[in-house]
Every structure is written in structure tokens, then in C-alpha cells.
Amino acid sequence: MPDAMDVDTETPSSMPGAFEIPKANGANGTDVDGDAEAPEPPPHKSNPASPVQDAPPTPEQAEAFKTLGNKYYKAKEYKKAIEEYTKAVEAQPSSATYLSNRAAAYISAGLYINALDDCTRADELDPNNEKILLRLARIYTNLGRAQEALDTYDRIQPPPSAKDTAPAKAMLQHISVAEDALKNGTTGSMALHALDQADKLLGLGAPKPRKWQLMRGEAYLKMGNVNALGDAQNVAMSLLRNNSQDPEALVLRGRALYSQGDNEKAIQHFRQAVNCDPDYRDAVKYLRMVQKLDRMKADGNTEYKAGHWDAAIEKYTEALEVDPLNRGTNSKLLQNRALCRVQLKDYKGAISDCERALSLDPTYTKAKKTKASALGQSGKWEEAVREFKELQEQEPQDAGIAKQLRNAELELKKSKRKDYYKILGVEKDADENQIKKAYRKAAIVHHPDKNPDDEDAEERFKDIGEAYECLSDPQKRARYDSGEDLMDPMEGFGGGGMGGGMQIDPEILMQMFGAQMGGGGRGGGGFHSFGGGMPGGRRGAAQGFPGGFQF
Incomplete structure (x- = not known):
């Protein structure tokens, strides 16, 4: 329904006809009631010599203030328009038209709360005024109060056009989607999208409703990632700057801190929220949890x-x-x-x-x-x-x-080398007795004489001997555990166990005996007669070594 300028019913009959002021924002309905021509307003400062300087403005003077306000409004000088409308309102406080016109100027200046105050008073003075109701509904929409806007539209007869009511209906739908996503959704992204769509329908520069901000914070908490938790804190801090005793904002920030692992600060916020409102269940619930x-x-x-x-x-x-x-x-x-x-x-x-x-x-x-x-x-x-x-x-x-x-x-x-612990079936922290018992048991089970048909029994038996030879000797075991044998390229004899308690450095042996050493392979190679690291086995003289040389 167009919110066109109409002839002010309070205009004296001697006044010229009405003129039209274009809307500053078509969605806001910010056109005003006024006249194309009107008498010049009286001087703002009364003449000190005048004996009637304290006399209240006459209705004609109030109308002149309004007319000048209309001119400023048309020129988009909203601050000056508000000043002139204010003079008209002060002159005629019971004029719904003057209040409604000032509300239009407030809307164009982005002062929606002031506009709401004026339009509400105008509605009280003239309850069935279609134009005032239409403007009031649009103010509610600009402020994000969609349900109140729709309730106001319902009071207008005949009903307003679909175009008039569409913004409020769309806004209400977006908020409903956001609420449902927060209640039943698994993530907060859908709620954030719906809130973003609702934000676009707010008046230019209008503050976001506190309820929407809390919902946005809840959505960020639901997302739960590092950036989202930081955003939730920012929302809470914005609300707390307006009111440091806001229990819902305190709980929102406390929950963000809690999700970030800062439980001590979270508890402080929950306690403060309880102090602000002892009956606020969420504050009590999160504090106890x-x-x-x-x-x-x-x-x-x-x-x-x-x-x-x-x-x-x-x-x-x-x-x-x-x-x-x-x-x-x-x-x-x-x-x-x-x-x-x-x-x-x-x-x-x-x-x-x-x-x-x-x-x-x-x-x-x-x-x-x-x-x-x-x-x-x-x-x-x-x-x-x-x-x-x-x-x-x-x-x-x-x-x-x-x-x-x-x-x-x-x-x-x-x-990647032989695992002596695994061969003996013991843990790496096994003590000397456990290693000895494990060796005896394994040696009996895998002895070649007990497994004549098993071609691999001799090799397993040899590995068992090597394992015991290494793990039963504290020094060899320490070298094996630390991996020193892997770091020393000369350490390669007997698979980790030189027979008979051999303590001579292999490099010295190489210098002593040179080529007489035959091959330097692991147990069973050129040193097969060393005993292969099998305690209790045959210990013949090593090939190429003096008789009786004990390894």
C-alpha cells in the first residue's frame, strides 16, 4: 500500500494545498505529511522587547514549523528536519501528524528507536490511522521485530498489499529456520546463513536484535572450531559492552571459554551470571557441569x-x-x-x-x-x-x-634386524631370570634333535642361542637396546652374540689376524666354529686361530 503524502487534517483552511515528499527508503515508509507552501515560521528567538515573548506558539506557528521541516526533509537534511518537527511537537504535543512526520525523519536518519517512540505515541493518539500503522509496522521490520510488524499490519483495514508485508514475513521465516537449525541441526552453518538473510532485511544502520546476536553466538558454539569459538566470544563481548550484567551474554562467553578449555574463566562467568539472575537455569546448569x-x-x-x-x-x-x-x-x-x-x-x-x-x-x-x-x-x-x-x-x-x-x-x-626379545618370547623389560627361563623353554622346544623332520629347526635353534647370548649379557643387551650395533659399521659378528663371552673389539681382531679370519659373516659363516653364540654347544678351535683360544 503506497504511503503517499496526504493533506494534513490539522492544516488551517487558509493554507495552500499539500505537496509530496519522496521516500528516503521505500521499505521504510518515510514520507511525511506537509504542505507545498506555508507561512514563514516565526523567529526562533523572541524579541526581548516584546511583551508576549513567553507566549506558547500558536497552531499556525506549529504548522509553519512542520512545513519548514518538510522542506528540510525533502532536501534530505534530516537533522534540520527533526529540529523543526520537534518545535512543532513541542507546540502541539497531542498532534499525531507531527509525531508521525518526525518519526519519518528519524527513520531516514537511521534513528529507529526514536522513530518507534514517536510512532507509538502517534498510534495512541490516532489508533486507526492507516498511514501511522503502516509506518509503525515498517519501523518494527527495520528493527528486526517481524512478529510485531505483522501484528500491526493486521490492524490495517483494508489489509495492506503483499509487497508491504513481504519483508516482515521473509524475516520471520529466516528466524524460524535459524531457530530450528539450532535446535535440531548438527552444525551451526545453516543457522548462520538464515541469520545473515534476516540481517539483510534490517533497516540501514539498525542495531541487530539482541536475540539474533545470542542465536548467532549459539551457532558459533555449535560449529565448535577455533575460529568459530573466537567469533562466539566476540558476539558475547559486544553484548557485554552494552550491558556488563547481561546473564545470557555472560553464559555465552563462559561456554566459549569452556569449549576452548579455559574452565577457570568459564566458571567465573557462570558464577557472575548466577549472581545477576539466580533463577537463570542455564547459568546454574553450566556452572555445576x-x-x-x-x-x-x-x-x-x-x-x-x-x-x-x-x-x-x-x-x-x-x-x-x-x-x-x-x-x-x-x-x-x-x-x-x-x-x-x-x-x-x-x-x-x-x-x-x-x-x-x-x-x-x-x-x-x-x-x-x-x-x-x-x-x-x-x-x-x-x-x-x-x-x-x-x-x-x-x-x-x-x-x-x-x-x-x-x-x-x-x-x-x-x-628390521632380528628381534631377540620376540625370538625368546619375552617383553623388552624382562629381567635376567625371565630371559633364562624363556631361553631354556625355547631351546627344548626347537632343538633340532626333537624336530628331525623340520629343516628350519636348526636355524631357529641358532637364533635362540644368539638371542640368549646377547640378552643375558648386560653390556651386549645395552648395546642392542640402544642400537649402538647399528651405528657402528664394524659391528656385525655372530648376529649380535660372539661365542664364549668375547670382549675383544672386532677392529683389533682384524688387525691381529688379517686374512686368517676367513670370512667375517654372521653366525654360521666364516666363524662357524666359534660356536655360533650357542651356550653349551661344541667349542672347537676357530679355524686359523691358536688352539685353546677362548671366545
Whole structure:
């Protein structure tokens, strides 16, 4: 419905006909009521010599103020127009027309709250004025109050055109979509899109409704990534600058801090929100939840420090159930639980926990380190090396990662040689008695005499002897564990075990006996008569060595 200029019913009959002022914004309905010509307004300052200087303006003078305001409005000098309309309103406070005209100027100047005040008063003075109602509905739309706009349109008879009501209806639809996305959606992106569409229908320069800002913050929290959480904080801070005691804004910022893992500051915000509004349920809920989570995490840490790995895992698992949606805290809980699993040699479980932690926080370096370490300790050194290399690319200044990478590369080399621990069936931290028992058992099971039809039995028996020869000797075992034998190119005798407790440096032997050494192969090569590292085996004189030379 066009909001065309009409003849002011309060205009004296002696006044000339009306003139039309174009809209500043067609969606706002900011045209005003006025006349093409009118008497010049009286001087703004009364003559001091005049005996009637304190006399109130007459209706004719009020009308003159309005007319001058119309001229300024048409020239888009809205500030001056507002000044003249204000004089008219002060002269005739009960004039709905003057209030409505000033509302139009306020709209064009982007002062929507002032416009709403004037238009509401005008509506009270003239409840059934179609033009005032139309302008009031458009102000509501500009301010993002779509339902109030539609309710106002419903009061207009005959009903306004579809074109008039379309912006408010579209705005309400976008907000409905955003609310549904926040309630039922899995991410906040759809809600943000709907809010962006609603924003476009606001008046130019109009403040975004507080409700919409809170919804936007909620959408950012729902997205949960680092940038989105920062955006949620920005929304909350914007609201708190307007009102530092806004409980909903305090809870919004507290939740953002909580999602970022800063539980201490989050608790402070929740407590402040409760102080502002003790009946605000969300503030109480989040305060209790974060306090409970912190308490359970602390209990898990206490058990971890005490070396009670199973008990720590139980505490961390319980803590993970408190708030399954919290990415920041849950990633740390999973990382802590993974460390416990590593201590229990549950490498598969540790790797799984690290992967879950990284799915919640892809930038979590500690979880990447723990995963790489667990991969290596589970025997997957190639994967461990790959993980550490990726970490080093991401953190080139971290000397600790460089050291871990070198160690993993060494362990990869070690993994490609004979695994003496695996041959004997013992763990790498097995003590001397465990190694001895394992050797005796394996030697009996795989002795060639007991496996006459097994062509590989002799080779296995030899490997068992080599393994025991190395692991039963503290110095050889230390060199084997540290990988020193891999770093020294001259270390290649007997597969890691020189028979009979040989302690002479191989390089010295080479200098002593030269070519008499025959071949320098591993057990069973040129030194086959050394005993092959098999304790209790035959110990003949080494070929080319003096009789009785004990290895």
C-alpha cells in the first residue's frame, strides 16, 4: 500500500494545498505529511522587547514549523528536519501528524528507536490511522521485530498489499529456520546463513536484535572450531559492552571459554551470571557441569601421578560422559587416557584415544606425539616415523620432536634386524631370570634333535642361542637396546652374540689376524666354529686361530 503524502487534517483552511515528499527508503515508509507552501515560521528567538515573548506558539506557528521541516526533509537534511518537527511537537504535543512526520525523519536518519517512540505515541493518539500503522509496522521490520510488524499490519483495514508485508514475513521465516537449525541441526552453518538473510532485511544502520546476536553466538558454539569459538566470544563481548550484567551474554562467553578449555574463566562467568539472575537455569546448569568435570579430571590426574593406571582410566572415562559435546576438554581427557593405556601396553587403545582426540581438536600436538609413540611401541615404527615427520613439519622449532624422530628412525632400523626379545618370547623389560627361563623353554622346544623332520629347526635353534647370548649379557643387551650395533659399521659378528663371552673389539681382531679370519659373516659363516653364540654347544678351535683360544 503506497504511503503517499496526504493533506494534513490539522492544516488551517487558509493554507495552500499539500505537496509530496519522496521516500528516503521505500521499505521504510518515510514520507511525511506537509504542505507545498506555508507561512514563514516565526523567529526562533523572541524579541526581548516584546511583551508576549513567553507566549506558547500558536497552531499556525506549529504548522509553519512542520512545513519548514518538510522542506528540510525533502532536501534530505534530516537533522534540520527533526529540529523543526520537534518545535512543532513541542507546540502541539497531542498532534499525531507531527509525531508521525518526525518519526519519518528519524527513520531516514537511521534513528529507529526514536522513530518507534514517536510512532507509538502517534498510534495512541490516532489508533486507526492507516498511514501511522503502516509506518509503525515498517519501523518494527527495520528493527528486526517481524512478529510485531505483522501484528500491526493486521490492524490495517483494508489489509495492506503483499509487497508491504513481504519483508516482515521473509524475516520471520529466516528466524524460524535459524531457530530450528539450532535446535535440531548438527552444525551451526545453516543457522548462520538464515541469520545473515534476516540481517539483510534490517533497516540501514539498525542495531541487530539482541536475540539474533545470542542465536548467532549459539551457532558459533555449535560449529565448535577455533575460529568459530573466537567469533562466539566476540558476539558475547559486544553484548557485554552494552550491558556488563547481561546473564545470557555472560553464559555465552563462559561456554566459549569452556569449549576452548579455559574452565577457570568459564566458571567465573557462570558464577557472575548466577549472581545477576539466580533463577537463570542455564547459568546454574553450566556452572555445576564444569565444576563436576574439573573435579573428575583432577581425580584422574591424581590417580595418574600415583601410577594407578586402571583407576585413572576409569576416572577419565567417567569425565568424558559429563559433556560429550565439549571438544576442547574431551580431547585432553582422551589424551590423558591414552597415556595411561601406553603405560599398560594397550597400544591399540592408546592409538584409538589419540585419534578421537585429534578428531575433536586437529591441532592438538600432544595427542599427535602420543599417537606416534604408541605406534612405535606397538612395533609400527614406519608409521611412527611418518607421524613424527609430519609433526616436525608443523613444529620445526620443537627440538623435542626432532629428537623423537631420530629415535623413531633408529628404532625402525632396529626393527628390521632380528628381534631377540620376540625370538625368546619375552617383553623388552624382562629381567635376567625371565630371559633364562624363556631361553631354556625355547631351546627344548626347537632343538633340532626333537624336530628331525623340520629343516628350519636348526636355524631357529641358532637364533635362540644368539638371542640368549646377547640378552643375558648386560653390556651386549645395552648395546642392542640402544642400537649402538647399528651405528657402528664394524659391528656385525655372530648376529649380535660372539661365542664364549668375547670382549675383544672386532677392529683389533682384524688387525691381529688379517686374512686368517676367513670370512667375517654372521653366525654360521666364516666363524662357524666359534660356536655360533650357542651356550653349551661344541667349542672347537676357530679355524686359523691358536688352539685353546677362548671366545
